[in-house]
Amino acid sequence: MTAAPHLFQPLKLRGLETRNRVVISPMCQYSAHEGHIDDWHLVHLGRFAIGGAGIVFTEATAVQKRGRITHGCPGLWADSQIPGHALVAQFALRNGAIPAIQLGHAGRKGGMQRPWFGNGPLDQTDTKRGDMPWTPVDHPPYQSPRIGPSHTNCQKPRLTNLSMIMRLLRVAPSPLAIRLPRFTALMVISCIAFFLPSLINAPIDMAVICLDV
Numbered sequence: 295m296t297a298a299p300h301l302f303q304p305l306k307l308r309g310l311e312t313r314n315r316v317v318i319s320p321m322c323q324y325s326a327h328e329g330h331i332d333d334w335h336l337v338h339l340g341r342f343a344i345g346g347a348g349i350v351f352t353e354a355t356a357v358q359k360r361g362r363i364t365h366g367c368p369g370l371w372a373d374s375q376i377p378g379h380a381l382v383a384q385f386a387l388r389n390g391a392i393p394a395i396q397l398g399h400a401g402r403k404g405g406m407q408r409p410w411f412g413n414g415p416l417d418q419t420d421t422k423r424g425d426m427p428w429t430p431v432d433h434p435p436y437q438s439p440r441i442g443p444s445h446t447n448c449q450k451p452r453l454t455n456l457s458m459i460m461r462l463l464r465v466a467p468s469p470l471a472i473r474l475p476r477f478t479a480l481m482v483i484s485c486i487a488f489f490l491p492s493l494i495n496a497p498i499d500m501a502v503i504c505l506d507v
């Protein structure tokens with residue numbers, strides 16, 4: 295009998311074994327409500343698990359409210375956000391896929407409109423809709439090579455200081471370690487790197503770190 299093509303053969307990654315090498319990459323849906331995901335995300339991600347993918351990644355999920363790109367980005371800064379993620383992870387597992395989460399901090403790329411509202415920096419039009427603007431952050435120790443706004447249509451970030459970074463590191467580690475157990479793989483994408491050390495204790499088998507400057 296001919297062997298299955300390489301793509302469809304299982305892959306062992308430390309403690310993980312995927313049924314094949316098909317990985318669904320993170321895809322922002324801009325459809326969360328105050329960081330909470332809902333049935334949209336369950337259907338969007340669940341269909342890839344049903345379809346047979348080996349690993350299914352969630353979209354960039356903010357560890358801090360101001361680390362969102364838009365008002366529609368998922369978050370994990372509040373306990374009430376956990377059940378939605380757990381449901382997606384459990385569904386993927388039950389259907390043979392490895393559930394993987396992408397944690398992110400948009401840094402200076404944050405504070406933007408959802409694409410269908412213009413894809414520009416949040417402004418007064420958004421305020422009228424209830425989407426209050428916020429100022430994105432960048433910070434000196436790991437500051438991005440290109441100082442200032444990420445793109446011409448992004449906001450000018452506020453530089454954070456060391457004490458703000460230390461404050462985030464103090465609050466982040468244990469809640470994150472508790473919140474992640476249902477996901478077995480993790481990708482971190484960060485326009486600023488300051489929250490990375492907080493993930494060291496997370497119970498995960500695979501981690502991919504990308505710095506998105």
Ligand SMILES: Cc1cc2nc3c(=O)[nH]c(=O)nc-3n(C[C@H](O)[C@H](O)[C@H](O)COP(=O)(O)O)c2cc1C
Nearest residue numbers: 318319320321322323352353354355396398483504
């Ligand atoms: C609608 C959409 C949303 C995306 N959202 C994310 C995201 O949340 N995080 C991320 O790292 N990449 C994101 N990407 C990038 C994809 O994950 C992927 O890396 C990129 O599309 C390149 O893969 P491709 O050549 O197969 O399209 C997004 C891409 C698309 C088209």
